[in-house]
Amino acid sequence: MHGLLRSVWSEPRSPDAPRRVWRDWVLVGVLLPVALLDGVVRPDLPLRVVSVSLAVGLVPTLLWRRTRPLLMVVIAFGVSGVVQALAGGDSPESPTMVYLLLLPYALFRWGSGREAVIGSAIILGKTVFSTVVDYPGPADTAAAFAVVCSVIAAGAAFRYRTRARTRELDQVKLLEREQLARDLHDTVAHHVSAMAIRAQAGLATAASRPAAAIEALELIEAEAAQALAEMRAMVHVLRRTAPADLAPGRSIADLPQLESPGQSGPSVHVEIEGDTAGLPPSVEAAICRLAQESVTNARRHARHASRVRVRVSADDTSVRLSVSDDGDPVRPNGTPGYGIIGMIERADLLGGTCVAGPDPGRGWSVTAVLPRTGVAR
Numbered sequence: 016m017h018g019l020l021r022s023v024w025s026e027p028r029s030p031d032a033p034r035r036v037w038r039d040w041v042l043v044g045v046l047l048p049v050a051l052l053d054g055v056v057r058p059d060l061p062l063r064v065v066s067v068s069l070a071v072g073l074v075p076t077l078l079w080r081r082t083r084p085l086l087m088v089v090i091a092f093g094v095s096g097v098v099q100a101l102a103g104g105d106s107p108e109s110p111t112m113v114y115l116l117l118l119p120y121a122l123f124r125w126g127s128g129r130e131a132v133i134g135s136a137i138i139l140g141k142t143v144f145s146t147v148v149d150y151p152g153p154a155d156t157a158a159a160f161a162v163v164c165s166v167i168a169a170g171a172a173f174r175y176r177t178r179a180r181t182r183e184l185d186q187v188k189l190l191e192r193e194q195l196a197r198d199l200h201d202t203v204a205h206h207v208s209a210m211a212i213r214a215q216a217g218l219a220t221a222a223s224r225p226a227a228a229i230e231a232l233e234l235i236e237a238e239a240a241q242a243l244a245e246m247r248a249m250v251h252v253l254r255r256t257a258p259a260d261l262a263p264g265r266s267i268a269d270l271p272q273l274e275s276p277g278q279s280g281p282s283v284h285v286e287i288e289g290d291t292a293g294l295p296p297s298v299e300a301a302i303c304r305l306a307q308e309s310v311t312n313a314r315r316h317a318r319h320a321s322r323v324r325v326r327v328s329a330d331d332t333s334v335r336l337s338v339s340d341d342g343d344p345v346r347p348n349g350t351p352g353y354g355i356i357g358m359i360e361r362a363d364l365l366g367g368t369c370v371a372g373p374d375p376g377r378g379w380s381v382t383a384v385l386p387r388t389g390v391a392r
Contacts, residue, residue, distance in 0.1 A: 026128025029174055032081045039078055042114075046074045050111045062102055066109040069098055077114065080121035085130035088118050092141040099145060116166045123170030138163065184356055210235045266299045267291045267327060273310050280314035281323050281340060289329035298385050301365055302327060302336050305358050309338035309371075309381040312354055317342030317379060332387060333367075339380035344373065358383070 054060060054067035073094065076087040092115070122134045142163060146156050217231025273283045291299075306325050313323045320342035328335045355371045358381070362369035367385035374380050 023128045024132060026131070028127045028130075029125045029177070032125040034082055035078050042077060043074055046077075046111065046114055047071060050074065050109065053109050053111050060109060065098060065102065069095060070109045070112050073112070073115065077117060080118055081125045084118070084122040084126040085134050088122055088134040088137055091115050091118055092137050096141045096144055099148065116162065119163060120166045120170040123167050124174050135167070190357065210239060266296070267294070267302055269303055270306055270325065270327065273306065273325060281317065281320040281342075283310055283323045283325060286324070286326045288327065289334075291327070291329045291334070294329070294334065294387060297365060298334060298387065301361055301367075301385060302334060302383070304361060305336055305369065305381070305383050306338055308354055308358055312381075313338070313340040313342070313379065319343050320378065329387070334385050334387060336383040336385075337380065338382075339374060340378045342378045344377045355381075 050067060050070035053070070054063050057063070060066055073091050076091050080087050095112075095115075119134065119138055123131050126134065142159065146159075150156070151159075214231060214235060217235075267287060270285050270287065274285055306327075310323055310325065313320060317323075317340040320340040323338065323340045326337045328337075358371065359369045362383050362385060365385050366388070367383060369381065369383040371381045372379070
């Protein structure tokens with residue numbers, strides 16, 4: 016129990032808390048006239064002037080509820096408690112002050128563990144004080160505590176759901192980096208093996224053909240330069256991931272295998288244009304991985320699709336991959352899936368871009384552009 020309390024107390028704030036967005040200003044702009052109107056149309060409101068002043072005066076706390084959650088809770092619940100005490104125990108709160116429930120939600124959604132504990136004590140103290148000095152009855156008391164607890168639980172639930180999704184996204188990115196590290200490892204191993212073979216051939220023929228030794232050295236130099244370039248890319252990746260076991264490399268020449276008629280779902284048509292010779296193996300492996308993932312997604316999720324088109328075009332500076340299907344129109348989704356996030360991460364590691372989304376007419380398309388150099392960031 017002590018360890019749990021210490022863990023909660025040491026909980027950091029949620030990252031990337033938004034400051035103020037347009038919805039906050041709209042909310043404040045609506046609540047201010049509503050609070051004033053409530054005082055006008057309800058002349059029987061207890062302590063009407065005090066209630067309206069309190070409701071209007073505490074509305075600005077909503078603008079800082081994410082960036083200063085504990086301070087806003089202290090101001091809102093502290094001021095309302097002090098005003099109630101000065102009013103002799105009568106509650107000066109108007110029904111429009113229900114907006115104060117956004118403050119405990121924001122406290123548990125964005126605040127640190129220390130702020131949540133202190134804020135909870137303040138909220139509980141204010142609630143108990145109001146119940147003691149102005150007891151509304153058991154039903155209303157239970158309802159009030161239930162509402163406050165529900166709001167707090169909702170804030171905590173959204174907080175930990177976001178954290179769980181962040182961990183899953185990090186895992187997806189790590190898997191993509193691991194796969195890319197495997198491909199780069201195979202590339203370097205290939206170059207080193209080629210250099211060893213050239214050196215052995217040069218040594219074997221040096222006595223009878225001295226020129227062959229020079230040719231072997233020239234080839235070794237070229238292989239070494241390319242291996243160093245790939246090694247730099249691998250180091251960039253391995254700085255952020257763990258060593259992985261070996262896996263066979265893939266090339267653009269393997270893409271026609273996606274047209275296998277034995278697969279279920281829509282047919283696949285592969286087109287390869289431009290000069291794809293001389294591409295770094297890391298780029299070829301990435302193109303194959305992106306194409307395979309896109310085709311797999313189309314076969315699984317494209318409704319009533321009959322055809323998937325895979326097109327690879329290469330020029331002097333970049334390689335472009337386009338995968339599209341003719342499925343039913345797809346509604347845009349603001350949260351990309353883990354497969355798409357993995358593709359974006361792989362392209363980004365190689366200095367390229369990857370965009371996925373619905374086509375204007377029907378179907379879904381994935382477009383990736385990678386530099387021919389294939390140097391990871």
